[in-house]
Amino acid sequence: xxxxxxxxxxxxxxxxxxxxxxxxxxxxxxxxxxxxxxxxxxxxxxxxxxxxxxxxxxxxxxxxxxxxxxxxxxxxxxxxxxxxxxxxxxxxxxxxxxxxxxxxxxxxxxxxxxxxxxxxxxxxxxxxxxxxxxxxxxxxxxxxxxxxxxxxxxxxxxxxxxxxxxxxxxxxxxxxxxxxxxxxxxxxxxxxxxxxxxxxxxxxxxxxxxxxxxxxxxxxxxxxxxxxxxxxxxxxxxxxxxxxxxxxxxxxxxxxxxxxxxxxxxxxxxxxxxxxxxxxxxxxxxxxxxxxxxxxxxxxxxxxxxxxxxxxxxxxxxxxxxxxxxxxxxxxxxxxxxxxxxxxxxxxxxxxxxxxxxxxxxxxxxxxx
Amino acid sequence: xxxxxxxxxxxxxxxxxxxxxxxxxxxxxxxxxxxxxxxxxxxxxxxxxxxxxxxxxxxxxxxxxxxxxxxxxxxxxxxxxxxxxxxxxxxxxxxxxxxxxxxxxxxxxxxxxxxxxxxxxxxxxxxxxxxxxxxxxxxxxxxxxxxxxxxxxxxxxxxxxxxxxxxxxxxxxxxxxxxxxxxxxxxxxxxxxxxxxxxxxxxxxxxxxxxxxxxxxxxxxxxxxxxxxxxxxxxxxxxxxxxxxxxxxxxxxxxxxxxxxxxxxxxxxxxxxxxxxxxxxxxxxxxxxxxxxxxxxxxxxxxxxxxxxxxxxxxxxxxxxxxxxxxxxxxx
Numbered sequence: 001x002x003x004x005x006x007x008x009x010x011x012x013x014x015x016x017x018x019x020x021x022x023x024x025x026x027x028x029x030x031x032x033x034x035x036x037x038x039x040x041x042x043x044x045x046x047x048x049x050x051x052x053x054x055x056x057x058x059x060x061x062x063x064x065x066x067x068x069x070x071x072x073x074x075x076x077x078x079x080x081x082x083x084x085x086x087x088x089x090x091x092x093x094x095x096x097x098x099x100x101x102x103x104x105x106x107x108x109x110x111x112x113x114x115x116x117x118x119x120x121x122x123x124x125x126x127x128x129x130x131x132x133x134x135x136x137x138x139x140x141x142x143x144x145x146x147x148x149x150x151x152x153x154x155x156x157x158x159x160x161x162x163x164x165x166x167x168x169x170x171x172x173x174x175x176x177x178x179x180x181x182x183x184x185x186x187x188x189x190x191x192x193x194x195x196x197x198x199x200x201x202x203x204x205x206x207x208x209x210x211x212x213x214x215x216x217x218x219x220x221x222x223x224x225x226x227x228x229x230x231x232x233x234x235x236x237x238x239x240x241x242x243x244x245x246x247x248x249x250x251x252x253x254x255x256x257x258x259x260x261x262x263x264x265x266x267x268x269x270x271x272x273x274x275x276x277x278x279x280x281x282x283x284x285x286x287x288x289x290x291x292x293x294x295x296x297x298x299x300x301x302x303x304x305x306x307x308x309x310x311x312x313x314x315x316x317x318x319x320x321x322x323x324x325x326x327x328x329x330x331x332x333x334x335x336x337x338x339x340x341x342x343x344x345x346x347x348x349x350x351x352x353x354x355x356x357x358x359x360x361x362x363x364x365x366x367x368x369x
Numbered sequence: 370x371x372x373x374x375x376x377x378x379x380x381x382x383x384x385x386x387x388x389x390x391x392x393x394x395x396x397x398x399x400x401x402x403x404x405x406x407x408x409x410x411x412x413x414x415x416x417x418x419x420x421x422x423x424x425x426x427x428x429x430x431x432x433x434x435x436x437x438x439x440x441x442x443x444x445x446x447x448x449x450x451x452x453x454x455x456x457x458x459x460x461x462x463x464x465x466x467x468x469x470x471x472x473x474x475x476x477x478x479x480x481x482x483x484x485x486x487x488x489x490x491x492x493x494x495x496x497x498x499x500x501x502x503x504x505x506x507x508x509x510x511x512x513x514x515x516x517x518x519x520x521x522x523x524x525x526x527x528x529x530x531x532x533x534x535x536x537x538x539x540x541x542x543x544x545x546x547x548x549x550x551x552x553x554x555x556x557x558x559x560x561x562x563x564x565x566x567x568x569x570x571x572x573x574x575x576x577x578x579x580x581x582x583x584x585x586x587x588x589x590x591x592x593x594x595x596x597x598x599x600x601x602x603x604x605x606x607x608x609x610x611x612x613x614x615x616x617x618x619x620x621x622x623x624x625x626x627x628x629x630x631x632x633x634x635x636x637x638x639x640x641x642x643x644x645x646x647x648x649x650x651x652x653x654x655x656x657x658x659x660x661x662x663x664x665x666x667x668x669x670x671x672x673x674x675x676x677x678x679x680x681x682x683x684x685x686x687x688x689x690x691x692x693x694x695x696x697x698x699x700x701x
Contacts (some may be wrong), residue, residue: 356564367648
């Protein structure tokens with residue numbers, strides 16, 4: 001086990017809500033990086049940022065229904081993690097997954113259309129914000145039940161092993177998930193059966209309004225694989241390159257060593273738990289930290305790229321304009337896509353058609369005249 | 370045809386399906402080294418190895434969910450949950466995941482898996498090990514729930530369940546594992562899911578049951594025939610989907626109905642059947658629909674108490690006779 005990004009104060013249980021100081025010192029040197037890749041990371045992070053801002057806006061305008069959880073503040077984690085997955089690798093996530101959907105390869109159009117509940121949505125309008133899914137890009141679901149994706153992802157890794165494949169499964173979750181039974185049962189099974197899976201805990205220090213310290217007797221979450229002999233690492237989730245490197249190492253080791261790993265990436269949730277949550281439970285300090293530019297992964301990376309001369313004001317504007325256009329296009333596409341027809345209501349109850357399946361509408365009697 | 374037990378029918382079918390399809394594998398507690406709590410998987414670890422017969426930790430949510438995930442990638446897991454009582458530990462994975470994955474993602478991936486699990490009281494196992502909670506699963510669109518009452522159906526339904534692309538819960542029964550019956554050897558019949566069966570034709574009254582109570586219903590019908598009472602027996606076989614037509618058709622013919630169920634009466638499967646009958650056969654009913662069900666207590670351990678709480682051939686016989694009396698036909 002190694003703490004690859006040990007926060008100041010050692011991340012003790014009593015540290016102020018697990019807050020970490022900004023640290024850029026461990027991040028890979030930009031001089032060793034391909035400028036093209038750096039700009040691509042930046043563009044993708046910005047795309048998630050703008051997409052989520054637009055999503056929040058559309059939600060407050062009642063264009064989007066249900067619950068709506070945004071990746072704002074987690075862009076570096078989203079892009080860092082997904083950048084190391086091959087097309088053939090599988091990703092399972094929780095309900096805060098719009099960014100992951102786009103980053104794994106779904107089109108912003110399809111993701112926004114799903115949010116709008118249209119037929120062109122990635123889940124044909126059946127899933128909504130929490131349930132993005134795409135067989136082709138192998139994001140096998142956002143899941144709304146905390147911990148629900150863990151056994152499923154573990155089973156996907158079992159299927160890979162069963163068939164002798166070399167795919168890796170990545171299973172993303174929030175910090176609160178580490179206390180649910182499915183966590184313990186899944187990690188135990190994955191370790192016993194040597195499954196190629198990387199569990200990633202995105203620690204934003206708060207499960208809804210409950211802090212990690214309130215909920216977890218061992219708040220150093222990366223250590224919590226030790227009961228299952230699963231090696232755990234922690235990384236600064238505000239730093240896209242640090243996340244990329246940490247994840248890349250573990251994904252490749254899961255592939256070559258055929259065993260599970262655990263990665264904790266910490267970053268700040270810039271807004272409330274969901275769009276409608278004003279986060280009044282945050283102390284003044286916590287609210288300031290969440291808003292602090294020094295904790296904003298997009299601002300951090302942008303500043304680094306500008307300082308290193310990788311990004312110029314001109315390219316910055318170019319990228320920003322292109323991203324805004326892509327997001328606007330996604331929203332237009334969603335807005336102009338058809339709503340599902342009521343005649344399709346019974347299309348997806350069963351994959352194998354079955355005798356006597358009920359197709360009764362609410363007002364109809366069980367036996368028609 | 371050969372005469373084998375319900376247990377043997379299940380075991381033979383598992384083996385045949387594993388030989389037929391490499392994607393079929395077994396997963397559950399004590400199914401390998403221990404050869405199954407009720408020995409349904411006897412000899413299969415030895416024959417197929419650990420890859421195809423996977424012993425799990427005691428972690429129902431974990432291994433049921435793991436099977437769902439494997440099914441999402443196209444494998445065909447057959448999960449054994451030691452008794453249906455323990456399925457409660459996995460209910461989130463069954464109800465919120467197995468039943469939802471196909472619809473919630475717009476039909477992109479199906480969950481071709483089977484959960485085999487026995488219910489049934491009468492074994493002096495006490496309150497937490499004697500429940501019949503198939504109702505919980507029968508309530509959920511997206512699941513299919515089958516309840517074979519004899520060896521031939523056990524084989525045909527398990528075969529159908531394994532080959533189906535949806536999650537199927539196969540309700541077995543502790544009291545039926547040793548029951549014997551004729552099972553075809555060669556032609557491998559595959560049951561049609563969603564169909565009830567008229568397992569005995571009759572004209573005086575319709576008696577409806579499933580799993581062990583369908584078998585009890587047939588015994589009752591046989592003995593009442595000696596008293597010149599003609600009972601039509603319906604074996605529901607499929608709890609979801611429910612074959613309402615077959616039930617109603619029979620009641621329209623006989624004019625009265627008794628439902629025998631191994632679960633509690635209030636909100637039970639019998640309640641759904643009774644509602645179905647009043648919806649579909651109201652004008653044909655000559656007497657109120659009668660339900661025979663468990664006493665509404667946590668099932669006790671002590672034998673006299675347990676026996677008193679459970680429906681039996683005697684209690685079903687009484688209900689049939691009282692219903693016929695209500696119709697105006699004087700019987701015993």
